[in-house]
Amino acid sequence: MTDPTASKPPYDPLQHLLQIATGYAPAAALYVVVHAGVADHLASGPKTAADLAKATGSNEDALYRLMRLLVSVGIFAEVGPRMFGLTPASELLQKKHPRSVHDLTVFICDPFHFKVYADLEVSLKTGRPAGEKTVGMPVFQYFGSNKEYSEIFNRAMTNLSAAVVPAALEAYDFSTIGTLVDVAGGHGELLMSILRAHPKMRGILMDLDHVVEGAKPRLAGAGLGDRMQAVAGDFFRAVPAGGDAYIMKHIIHDWDDERAGIILRNIHAALGSKGGKVILLEGVIAPGSEPGMGKIMDIEMMAFPGGRERTEQDFRALFSGAGFELVSITPTKSPVCVIEARRNQ
Numbered sequence: 001m002t003d004p005t006a007s008k009p010p011y012d013p014l015q016h017l018l019q020i021a022t023g024y025a026p027a028a029a030l031y032v033v034v035h036a037g038v039a040d041h042l043a044s045g046p047k048t049a050a051d052l053a054k055a056t057g058s059n060e061d062a063l064y065r066l067m068r069l070l071v072s073v074g075i076f077a078e079v080g081p082r083m084f085g086l087t088p089a090s091e092l093l094q095k096k097h098p099r100s101v102h103d104l105t106v107f108i109c110d111p112f113h114f115k116v117y118a119d120l121e122v123s124l125k126t127g128r129p130a131g132e133k134t135v136g137m138p139v140f141q142y143f144g145s146n147k148e149y150s151e152i153f154n155r156a157m158t159n160l161s162a163a164v165v166p167a168a169l170e171a172y173d174f175s176t177i178g179t180l181v182d183v184a185g186g187h188g189e190l191l192m193s194i195l196r197a198h199p200k201m202r203g204i205l206m207d208l209d210h211v212v213e214g215a216k217p218r219l220a221g222a223g224l225g226d227r228m229q230a231v232a233g234d235f236f237r238a239v240p241a242g243g244d245a246y247i248m249k250h251i252i253h254d255w256d257d258e259r260a261g262i263i264l265r266n267i268h269a270a271l272g273s274k275g276g277k278v279i280l281l282e283g284v285i286a287p288g289s290e291p292g293m294g295k296i297m298d299i300e301m302m303a304f305p306g307g308r309e310r311t312e313q314d315f316r317a318l319f320s321g322a323g324f325e326l327v328s329i330t331p332t333k334s335p336v337c338v339i340e341a342r343r344n345q
Contacts, residue, residue: 024114026073029066031109034102038067039086039093042076046085092163101163107156112149116303129306139304140254144210154187154214161189161249167334168281169197177201181243183235183267184208184251187215190281191247192222204240205230235263241270249281249336253297254307257318264322271343277327278319280339284329285311293335315339 033039036056041047049067053060064082070090071078079085086094095102107113116139119130131139143150174180174194181204182191191203203224205215209232219230231240236259239246246267252260267278285294294309301307310318316326324341331337 024117026069026075027109028114029069030075030105031111033063033066033070034093034105034109036063037095038063038076038084039090039102040095042084042086042090043094043096046079046083049082049084052084099163099166101159103152103155104157104159104163107152110152120299120303123302130303131305138306144208147210150210151214154211157186157250158189161186161193164249164281164332164334164336165190165193167332168336168338169193171330171332172279172338172340174198174201177245179204179243179245181206181240181246181270183239183246183248183263185247185249186211187218188222188228188230189218190249191228192219192224194247195224195227201227203228204243206233206235206240208232208234235266237266239263239266239270241272243270243276245277245279246270247279247281252280252307252318253282253301253309254305256306256308257321260307260318261322264319264324268323268343275343277340277342278324280315280341281336282339283309283335284315284337284339285309287311315341 036058038052038056041052041055047055049064050060052058052067053063056063067076067084068078070076071084074087074089076090077085077087091097092099092101093105094100116131116134119133122128122130122133129139131142135142137145143153175198177198178200179202180191180194182188184207185191185205186207188205191205195201195203205212205219205228207215207230212230212232215230219225219228222228233239235251248263252263255263264278283294283297285298286292298309301309308314312326312329315329319326319341323344325344327340327342329337329339
């Protein structure tokens with residue numbers, strides 16, 4: 001038995017450095033294991049590496065070694081010799097889990113991400129998104145022209161919505177809103193969830209043509225046709241008028257301050273003299289040097305669309321420049337906060 005009073009091993013800077021330098025290895029292992037559906041095969045209980053290899057069409061030795069690595073970082077558990085089970089983290093990798101992040105994990109760990117990060121020096125030298133070099137165009141333009149990858153991205157964003165929306169609904173009162181406009185709302189998971197929770201609210205889903213087209217089957221099956229409509233548009237040009245509030249989940253962080261300001265000013269114009277509010281579901285970088293997911297996502301935004309994660313002061317300044325006043329930042333039981341700003345009269 002381990003002595004709980006024993007002193008911790010001394011800090012080894014080389015071990016620390018190498019763990020960071022090889023961080024791509026757990027991510028790559030996670031991608032192939034999730035893509036193979038290992039977590040789903042463990043839903044009924046622990047299984048041996050041999051059983052998992054047979055179920056997933058994998059090489060047993062390779063699968064065991066990949067799982068051993070993922071056990072070491074807390075994703076799975078080795079409950080017996082060469083026998084694996086789920087942990088609270090890997091439970092979320094099951095496709096049918098109510099808080100599943102299967103599709104989001106596949107997107108974040110996929111080979112496309114590795115290719116973009118291989119070009120990260122472009123961002124270092126120029127401040128421009130590395131992804132533009134990787135695919136030869138802005139990444140959102142690439143998503144629009146690549147149907148297969150666009151579907152991967154949209155499934156990931158729907159997954160993310162399903163993971164964070166319940167926490168936002170618990171933390172923030174949406175009940176005073178008559179008409180809510182979801183700007184760049186993807187396949188509508190966020191807006192549909194809010195409308196279900198508030199039966200008197202009406203909603204407008206706005207996104208690019210190809211995204212709205214892909215959302216139609218989900219919207220048709222949602223049973224919200226009398227309270228919800230979908231419109232195509234470009235938020236750099238205009239957003240639909242008629243909303244009492246405009247919501248965006250992980251949209252403003254996609255853009256630098258100049259382009260984010262354009263989106264917010266278009267919402268300001270759409271609200272008109274009656275006033276109203278903007279609600280953002282985004283991470284907020286805390287002051288100090290403590291680790292935080294926001295600091296990692298900040299590099300994701302820099303490398304892919306060219307955006308950034310922001311501090312409270314960053315949001316305050318961004319809103320002010322677009323004619324809004326930051327009112328509140330409400331933490332949730334998820335990586336996002338509910339950020340509210342009201343239109344200055």
